[in-house]
Structure formats: structure tokens, C-alpha cells
Amino acid sequence: MMEKFFRSNNFIKIIAFLLAVSLWLFVSGENAVSPAVERHTFTNIPLNVRNLGDNLVVVDMPDSITLTLQGASDAIAGLTPADLEVYVDLRGKDEGRHRIKVNGEPPPGVTIVNFSPSRVEVEIEELIAQQMAVQPRIIGSPADGLTVGEPLFTPEQVFVKGAASVMEQVEKIVFTVNVQGYARDIETRLPLAALDASGRTLDGLSISPSFAEVKIPIGYPSKEVQVEPVFVGEPAEGYLLQDFEVRPSHITISGTESILAGIDVLFTEEIDIEDFTDGFTVDVPIVLPPRVELDGEPYVSVKVAIVPE
Incomplete structure (x- = not known):
């Protein structure tokens, strides 16, 4: 009787049903654990340099490349050029022009399909x-x-x-x-x-x-001019003004060009030497014309030598 059942159409139908259910469960399981895979191409990815020797500098190299990635949709979604690292390894390279392979470090869950270009020209100088x-x-x-x-x-x-x-x-x-x-x-x-x-x-x-x-x-423009002392009176009888020294002897003034053009010397206020019998030193104010400014102190020191005749 069992042998008759195994050879019947009902047995074949049961086996077919079980196979269909198994296949459905397998496909459903695959869809549940295998997310969709996609490719995406990113342009203008900055190209970096690694392991450049001391006292060397890159003077010519592409600024960026194009990068194609493959991975799960949720791994690729939201990626930006800032998340991607591509570089050339210049270890052991000296001055000159070199053709270098492009390398990269993909984010987790993503693989690199290709770089474009895959090699770049790099020029190195001292x-x-x-x-x-x-x-x-x-x-x-x-x-x-x-x-x-x-x-x-x-x-x-x-x-x-x-x-x-x-x-x-x-x-x-x-x-x-x-x-x-x-x-x-x-x-x-x-x-x-x-x-x-x-x-x-x-x-x-x-x-x-x-x-x-x-x-x-x-x-205003400036100009250096001489300072001269102005003496009034006469030393005591039998004495004379032998010499004098002005410090500083020259000063810097400023004003319009037309005013400065007419000034070559400035004078002090009057120094009275009436009836003097000895020399002396005195600080004397400088007389400034209208609309002229002085750079520095507004006076000079005058050393006066009065001696017997």
C-alpha cells in the first residue's frame, strides 16, 4: 500500500508543494539578509599626497580625480567627497617627474571599483x-x-x-x-x-x-632748518661775546610746501647779554612762523661764551 502511495499523483503533488515552499522561503530569506547593492561615481575628489620626502615639494599634480564605489545602498547613501580618501604614495621619490598609481581608502561597507585616472603625473622639486x-x-x-x-x-x-x-x-x-x-x-x-x-x-x-x-x-611735508640765537644788549665794559653754541643746531619743521619753501633758518627768542661778564647756558624757545609745526622740543640750549677783551 505504501508503495502504491509513493507512486501516486498525490505524492508527486505533495513533493512539488514542499519544493515550492522551500524555494519561497529561500528567496525570502535572501531578500531579508542581502540589501540592495549599487554603484555610485563621485567627481572632484581631492587628491592628497603621502610620504613625501623632507625638503621636497609637489609642484604639479591633478587637484582631484573621479572615484567609483560599490556597496550597500545604505552604506553609500549620504557619502560626500569629504568622506573619501584618495592619495598618491611618494615614498622614495626624488626630484623630477613621476607617473604614480592612485590609491584610496573606502569607507566601511564600500569597495572601490575604479579611479579615473588610475595613474597621475606628479612633479617634485627641492x-x-x-x-x-x-x-x-x-x-x-x-x-x-x-x-x-x-x-x-x-x-x-x-x-x-x-x-x-x-x-x-x-x-x-x-x-x-x-x-x-x-x-x-x-x-x-x-x-x-x-x-x-x-x-x-x-x-x-x-x-x-x-x-x-x-x-x-x-x-605735511617736513624740512630740516638751522636755528640761530638772537642776542640783545652788550656785555659789560671790557668784555665781549666771543662765541656761542646751539644744541640742537638744526630742527625739523613741517607745513605746506609753499610755506616751507620760504624757510631756511629759524630764530630763538631774544637772549639778553646786557652787562654780562661771564658765559652761561640757557634754554630758549624757538620762534615758529604761523602754520608751521615743530618735530621735537620747542626750545634749544644755547651756550654763550663771554670773555675779557
Whole structure:
């Protein structure tokens, strides 16, 4: 009887049913544990450098590449270029041009399908460091009648570092101040730049410090003039004014150009030597013309020598 059952259509139907159920359970299980897999291509992924030798610098290399990843949808979703690391390994590479394989480190749950390009041209040069003086670069003109004084700034020396081919073009390190229309001193913090012989800014250099603290005096023109003492009276009978010495003998004044053009000497207030029999030293105020300013103390020291005839 059992043999008859195994050979019957009912047995075959039961076996077919069980196989169908097993297949359905298998497929359902696969779908439950195997999330969807997808590929995604990211463009403009920054290309980094690893293991570059001391005193070397990369002067030419692609900034970015294209990267294709494969992985579960939930692993790829939300990835940005900032999450992706691609690089060239320059261990053991010297100066010159090299063709280097691109490497990468994929995020967890993701594999790298390909890089585009998979190899890049990299040019390496010697890294040069040099100490250089800072120079002011003044552009524009201050308000009418005013001039630019001697700039004051720190630092006066900086360290400049860069590729040998760029460093050999450096003519000077400058900060640039535009004084157009200014009627008062300028105090500011300005970036430093490297210029070539034609005055063009050179890129790809490190300047340390990279900023200068600057003070630019703005004022009237100045001029150095002599100071002469004015004596009144006469020494006592039998004595005479033999000599005198003025300290300082010259002073700096400022004013409009038209006023300064007519001044070559300034005088002191009167020094009375009436009936003197001995020499003396006295501080005497300087007489300033209208609209003239004095740089320094408003007086001079006058040493007077009075001797017998």
C-alpha cells in the first residue's frame, strides 16, 4: 500500500508543494539578509599626497580625480567627497617627474571599483627656505598738501619657503598700502606677498609670519632748518661775546610746501647779554612762523661764551 502511495499523483503533488515552499522561503530569506547593492561615481575628489620626502615639494599634480564605489545602498547613501580618501604614495621619490598609481581608502561597507585616472603625473622639486627683508609698497596719494612719512612695521624679516623654481623668481616681499585720499595716519594689519622682478605676485609660497603690523604717517611735508640765537644788549665794559653754541643746531619743521619753501633758518627768542661778564647756558624757545609745526622740543640750549677783551 505504501508503495502504491509513493507512486501516486498525490505524492508527486505533495513533493512539488514542499519544493515550492522551500524555494519561497529561500528567496525570502535572501531578500531579508542581502540589501540592495549599487554603484555610485563621485567627481572632484581631492587628491592628497603621502610620504613625501623632507625638503621636497609637489609642484604639479591633478587637484582631484573621479572615484567609483560599490556597496550597500545604505552604506553609500549620504557619502560626500569629504568622506573619501584618495592619495598618491611618494615614498622614495626624488626630484623630477613621476607617473604614480592612485590609491584610496573606502569607507566601511564600500569597495572601490575604479579611479579615473588610475595613474597621475606628479612633479617634485627641492624645497627651499630663505630669510628675506620686508618692504613697504605704497600706492595712491594722500589728501591735498599732505605727504607719506617713513612707514613703521613689524616684522622686518620673514622666512619664505617654496619650490626652487619659484623661489628663484622672488624679487622682494612686500605689503601694499593704498593711501589714496587719507588725511591722517594709517594703522593696520596687512598680508605679505612675494613679487617677481616685474611686480607680479608669486603663488605657491609659504611666508612666515604672513601678516605685518603697519603704521603709515600721513602729514605735511617736513624740512630740516638751522636755528640761530638772537642776542640783545652788550656785555659789560671790557668784555665781549666771543662765541656761542646751539644744541640742537638744526630742527625739523613741517607745513605746506609753499610755506616751507620760504624757510631756511629759524630764530630763538631774544637772549639778553646786557652787562654780562661771564658765559652761561640757557634754554630758549624757538620762534615758529604761523602754520608751521615743530618735530621735537620747542626750545634749544644755547651756550654763550663771554670773555675779557
